[in-house]
Amino acid sequence: MSGLQEHTAITSLGQARVWEAGEGEPLGFLAGFGGLPKWLPVLDKLAEQRRVVAPSLPGFPGGADPDLLDDHLDWLLATGDTLDGAGLAGADLIGASVGGALAADIAAVRPDLVKRLVLIAPFGLYDERDPVADVFAQKPGTLPEVLSTRPDAYKEYSALPEGESELEWQVTGVRANAAAARILWPLGDTRLVKRLARITAPTLIIWGEEDKIIPPSYAQRFADAISGPVTVKTIAGAGHAVEFDAPDVVADAVIGFLGN
Amino acid sequence: MKFLWFHLMPYPDLPDDFKETHPSVWVDIDPHLFDPARGHAVYHEYMDELEFAANAGFDAICVNEHHSNAYGLMPSPNLIASTLARNTTDTALCVMGNSLALYNPPTRVAEEMAMIDCISGGRMIAGFPLGTPMDTCYAYGQNPALLRARYMEAVDLVTRAWEEEEPFAFNGRFNQQRYVNVWPRPVQKPRPPVWVPGSGSVETWQMCAERNFLYAYLSYFGWQASAGVMKGFWNHMKEAGKEPNPFNAGFLQFVGVAENRKEAEKLYAGPADYFYNRCLHLGPMYANPPGYTSEASLRAKLGSQVTAAANQGAGSGISGPARDFSNTKFFDEGHVIIGSPDEVADKLREVAIELNVGNVLLLLHFGNMSRELTNYNTQLFAEKVMPQVRDLFEDEWENPWWPQPMPQSQRVDRSKTTAQMVAAQ
Numbered sequence: 001m002s003g004l005q006e007h008t009a010i011t012s013l014g015q016a017r018v019w020e021a022g023e024g025e026p027l028g029f030l031a032g033f034g035g036l037p038k039w040l041p042v043l044d045k046l047a048e049q050r051r052v053v054a055p056s057l058p059g060f061p062g063g064a065d066p067d068l069l070d071d072h073l074d075w076l077l078a079t080g081d082t083l084d085g086a087g088l089a090g091a092d093l094i095g096a097s098v099g100g101a102l103a104a105d106i107a108a109v110r111p112d113l114v115k116r117l118v119l120i121a122p123f124g125l126y127d128e129r130d131p132v133a134d135v136f137a138q139k140p141g142t143l144p145e146v147l148s149t150r151p152d153a154y155k156e157y158s159a160l161p162e163g164e165s166e167l168e169w170q171v172t173g174v175r176a177n178a179a180a181a182r183i184l185w186p187l188g189d190t191r192l193v194k195r196l197a198r199i200t201a202p203t204l205i206i207w208g209e210e211d212k213i214i215p216p217s218y219a220q221r222f223a224d225a226i227s228g229p230v231t232v233k234t235i236a237g238a239g240h241a242v243e244f245d246a247p248d249v250v251a252d253a254v255i256g257f258l259g260n
Numbered sequence: 261m262k263f264l265w266f267h268l269m270p271y272p273d274l275p276d277d278f279k280e281t282h283p284s285v286w287v288d289i290d291p292h293l294f295d296p297a298r299g300h301a302v303y304h305e306y307m308d309e310l311e312f313a314a315n316a317g318f319d320a321i322c323v324n325e326h327h328s329n330a331y332g333l334m335p336s337p338n339l340i341a342s343t344l345a346r347n348t349t350d351t352a353l354c355v356m357g358n359s360l361a362l363y364n365p366p367t368r369v370a371e372e373m374a375m376i377d378c379i380s381g382g383r384m385i386a387g388f389p390l391g392t393p394m395d396t397c398y399a400y401g402q403n404p405a406l407l408r409a410r411y412m413e414a415v416d417l418v419t420r421a422w423e424e425e426e427p428f429a430f431n432g433r434f435n436q437q438r439y440v441n442v443w444p445r446p447v448q449k450p451r452p453p454v455w456v457p458g459s460g461s462v463e464t465w466q467m468c469a470e471r472n473f474l475y476a477y478l479s480y481f482g483w484q485a486s487a488g489v490m491k492g493f494w495n496h497m498k499e500a501g502k503e504p505n506p507f508n509a510g511f512l513q514f515v516g517v518a519e520n521r522k523e524a525e526k527l528y529a530g531p532a533d534y535f536y537n538r539c540l541h542l543g544p545m546y547a548n549p550p551g552y553t554s555e556a557s558l559r560a561k562l563g564s565q566v567t568a569a570a571n572q573g574a575g576s577g578i579s580g581p582a583r584d585f586s587n588t589k590f591f592d593e594g595h596v597i598i599g600s601p602d603e604v605a606d607k608l609r610e611v612a613i614e615l616n617v618g619n620v621l622l623l624l625h626f627g628n629m630s631r632e633l634t635n636y637n638t639q640l641f642a643e644k645v646m647p648q649v650r651d652l653f654e655d656e657w658e659n660p661w662w663p664q665p666m667p668q669s670q671r672v673d674r675s676k677t678t679a680q681m682v683a684a685q
Binding site: 137139170171185186 | 287397398401402403404405406433434543544545546548549550551553555558559562563
């Protein structure tokens, strides 16, 4: 990775880590399941064209303490504060998985914050005819293969970095999963369906064809409900962690959608 | 020493190949395995066994709460406890207990338990477990990251609802009620004794120390698995400036009594095998929802390699993942204490002293044990084991954690009312 910088955003809940790289117009990124324990190749690729700004949401690695967040309104306010604090008001915004559910909601209820929206396999909906899998009830050790079509690479990405404390690394991982549980438990349904029509920003929806958590059919559910112009891009060979499984394809699609 | 006779109420007809053909005994247990006609029979059998134990002289009979669980047929222990309140006279009723965070509003529990306390004439122990991940987060859909906060608030609300003399408004983080006013009122003042079954969390120890609740560690892996947790509990109590009163604590133990050890092995190997190899076939995917374990407890667990190894080896209490149990491992490792009455009495005395625990919750029925064997085990324990250990701790320590019923003379004598009814006809 080249030119990765870290600074701090002040939010209503306290300080949040902000990672950024690249130059030009800011492009926000709200990470998926597990948050951003490390920088991602897809973000390097995007940073070749844009200034990528990735603030940490409460509970995720680098994020503020989520203990005071009781309900979904609290989460939306905290997400808005984090984007504001990271200087992302009015910027283009990417949200993946858990971060995608919140990014979509922010685009609906705080349209001033989001210019154009990219949703990568977002949570937030639940259709019992085609249910979302229980990401929180997987056999121990199987999550990499459930989330990614490149489980070995995913394991390597999630592994303890040299020189870090094993205990802190594990606690950070559990805390990130607990934050996702706070937002999504038990079905992944944040009642976003009631607010999707409020999204007027141009939107790109990206889905992995091999997503084992949220069926790819959900891409169309999102597309049908959003009021703004929507483009859907499905990616062969990619799982739920699309941006991890297919960084180049995802980056090209995003840059193509947003323009350089 | 107090002896509590505890029934889990397992479904007794899980198939022989259950472990191979089904993912879990809990949460997604196959509904087709339940035969309601069999349910009719076993509920009566199990309630008979609890009443048999009461008549045999146990200090308490004990019921608990599980959901979507084939080894625990009591989603509502209060229903069972209310019938036991009618059909027993002097035995304490330990409802161990109600998972408070599952009830909306939690004052429902305050009301039902007050009813049981009234019906029984003040014989009820109020158990307040946080609840296992399987029961609370998966079967009942509670958010694991908020469960403990909800539970703590509900404990406050329910105990206040019993203790306050006037209706009050409750403005909590999760519960808002303009009028909290529990009718009926519990017999016991200021409230029934509160017992908290835990799994070794620091927060639970803290709550028990601060609020003078009894702490019980309920492990299916016997006294050896309990030893480490009880040590941690007593260390915490010492730091909190509390006396090491053994009646402040309880532990769970499977026991099988017979003429001699060899006979006991023969009698109890089948039911123990059924319990450990079918009832405890838990899907590991349901054992550890993120946020269920507090960060402090997680750090304590991860920080101590010794504890981590023990948790992996012995299972962390009720919610521990499934393990392999070879033939009679459960006897050799003390999960089930078996032997002659003298052997069992010696062992229980030794263990109670070592753990410094004055309440033993006994599983004398386990797995698919028959009514005959259950009653034999119960009778033999009551007649030959209990008298040998009963004196333990009794002279040295007060016991404020035991129910204080109405005086006998003021309680309804159902044998008389039944006789009058017959005479009137």
